[in-house]
């Protein structure tokens with residue numbers, strides 16, 4: 001099948017869309033997190049002490065850089081932080097959350113693992129958690145909303 005490259009116009013529109021969502025315009029930091037399932041359980045990681053929200057559990061990911069798409073960001077972050085090669089299946093949704101130090105738009109991306117084994121750098125523990133147990137884990141506030149508003153509906 002013929003694979004067409006995106007046109008220059010499409011690339012320019014995509015770039016300005018990403019810019020328009022940058023913290024400079026919105027005052028909000030875009031953070032992507034990966035929803036990865038294995039045998040019906042969800043991958044969660046605990047942030048190291050000393051980091052913002054240290055000790056809290058989260059879905060792994062990180063901040064989207066300027067000129068980076070959410071898909072590129074999640075693939076980069078999972079590689080950097082967990083040594084996992086992931087591919088995005090689809091975007092599940094997002095929540096906006098205001099912490100005292102930062103306002104974030106947390107974007108949940110359903111991903112599948114393409115390769116690698118988990119090796120932690122920014123987290124000190126990881127777990128596979130069943131849907132019914134998600135509510136009993138001490139997740140960051142924004143992630144609790146991802147659980148309530150996206151995963152449990």
Ligand SMILES: Nc1nc2c([nH]c(=O)n2[C@H]2C[C@H](O)[C@@H](COP(=O)(O)OP(=O)(O)OP(=O)(O)O)O2)c(=O)[nH]1
Pocket residue numbers: 031032033051052053058059060061062063064077102104106140141142143
């Ligand atoms: N990665 C991630 N961050 C989350 C989640 N939920 C949540 O509230 N956060 C917060 C924690 C941080 O304040 C912010 C993301 O920062 P981060 O430290 O993970 O980002 P980063 O890897 O790009 O790190 P850095 O370069 O700023 O150190 O969003 C989540 O599920 N995953």
